[in-house]
Amino acid sequence: xxxxxxxxxxxxxxxxxxxxxxxxxxxxxxxxxxxxxxxxxxxxxxxxxxxxxxxxxxxxxxxxxxxxxxxxxxxxxxxxxxxxxxxxxxxxxxxxxxxxxxxxxxxxxxxxxxxxxxxxxxxxxxxxxxxxxxxxxxxxxxxxxxxxxxxxxxxxxxxxxxxxxxxxxxxxxxxxxxxxxxxxxxxxxxxxx
Amino acid sequence: xxxxxxxxxxxxxxxxxxxxxxxxxxxxxxxxxxxxxxxxxxxxxxxxxxxxxxxxxxxxxxxxxxxxxxxxxxxxxxxxxxxxxxxxxxxxxxxxxxxxxxxxxxxxxxxxxxxxxxxxxxxxxxxxxxxxxxxxxxxxxxxxxxxxxxxxxxxxxx
Numbered sequence: 001x002x003x004x005x006x007x008x009x010x011x012x013x014x015x016x017x018x019x020x021x022x023x024x025x026x027x028x029x030x031x032x033x034x035x036x037x038x039x040x041x042x043x044x045x046x047x048x049x050x051x052x053x054x055x056x057x058x059x060x061x062x063x064x065x066x067x068x069x070x071x072x073x074x075x076x077x078x079x080x081x082x083x084x085x086x087x088x089x090x091x092x093x094x095x096x097x098x099x100x101x102x103x104x105x106x107x108x109x110x111x112x113x114x115x116x117x118x119x120x121x122x123x124x125x126x127x128x129x130x131x132x133x134x135x136x137x138x139x140x141x142x143x144x145x146x147x148x149x150x151x152x153x154x155x156x157x158x159x160x161x162x163x164x165x166x167x168x169x170x171x172x173x174x175x176x177x178x179x180x181x182x183x184x185x186x187x188x189x190x191x192x193x
Numbered sequence: 194x195x196x197x198x199x200x201x202x203x204x205x206x207x208x209x210x211x212x213x214x215x216x217x218x219x220x221x222x223x224x225x226x227x228x229x230x231x232x233x234x235x236x237x238x239x240x241x242x243x244x245x246x247x248x249x250x251x252x253x254x255x256x257x258x259x260x261x262x263x264x265x266x267x268x269x270x271x272x273x274x275x276x277x278x279x280x281x282x283x284x285x286x287x288x289x290x291x292x293x294x295x296x297x298x299x300x301x302x303x304x305x306x307x308x309x310x311x312x313x314x315x316x317x318x319x320x321x322x323x324x325x326x327x328x329x330x331x332x333x334x335x336x337x338x339x340x341x342x343x344x345x346x347x348x349x350x351x
Contacts, residue, residue: 067204
């Protein structure tokens, strides 16, 4: 597409200001590849890894949230900055609002909420521990599903949940990315006083 | 009650697929200086109406139509400003005036409709119509007369 960037920027900004946008998306270059970030009025709805097709992710947003989807780096500047700061080593930076409406069950939402608020950078929990914290100690498998289908990885830190038997377990961005993120945060916690 | 589920693609995918050709279309209708304003306005109008669409067919043609209408509205507003020397205090929705005309020309192609509006709503001469449509004066005359012939043919009882 060769439309002038100024025209597209202005279009997206007016759309957001007038409440015409169901969601806004942006692409962000990071050490783990180019991420797709989709945000609604309440917070971040979706983060997509390079291995996931943008078209499919945005089509799902169109269907579940609304089709009025626009692109804007500027409108998502705060979220872009927070994610960039995270990758640059600022471990407190991922405290940005999320919107978990794409998560289809109350239990999964509760699991992801607990994970986001209670498991900080450098911490690692097992699926079973997280299940216990949500109040269902036998629901490790269901917690695993909640993590596997987490629509906002990184901000809801499902990379910090690992199997009890060892290894890093599976990850939407691939196990190698999960290992890199944990190493990145390990260095962060090692640097702490 | 039957719940109708229309699966509309993300709006931005339409902008990405058709934005370039819509800008060319806007240039043809509004000239280089106004084309980007017209397109931006047209895409905002389209965005406003988008969730109310009842099906996801012919979205490209729909965007062309919205762009054409927007270009014509811009043009009419311009003409009114030129006539009175200032912007109208109350913006009058042109459709109030043009209902009969619009209903009459609705069966025609977007191109034929544009030619007729420029000639009869905006009251431009063929030189100006040709400039607006980006074609020769001869072609502008032909488009208008062909559109009129089509209309007359449709008015005959069948």
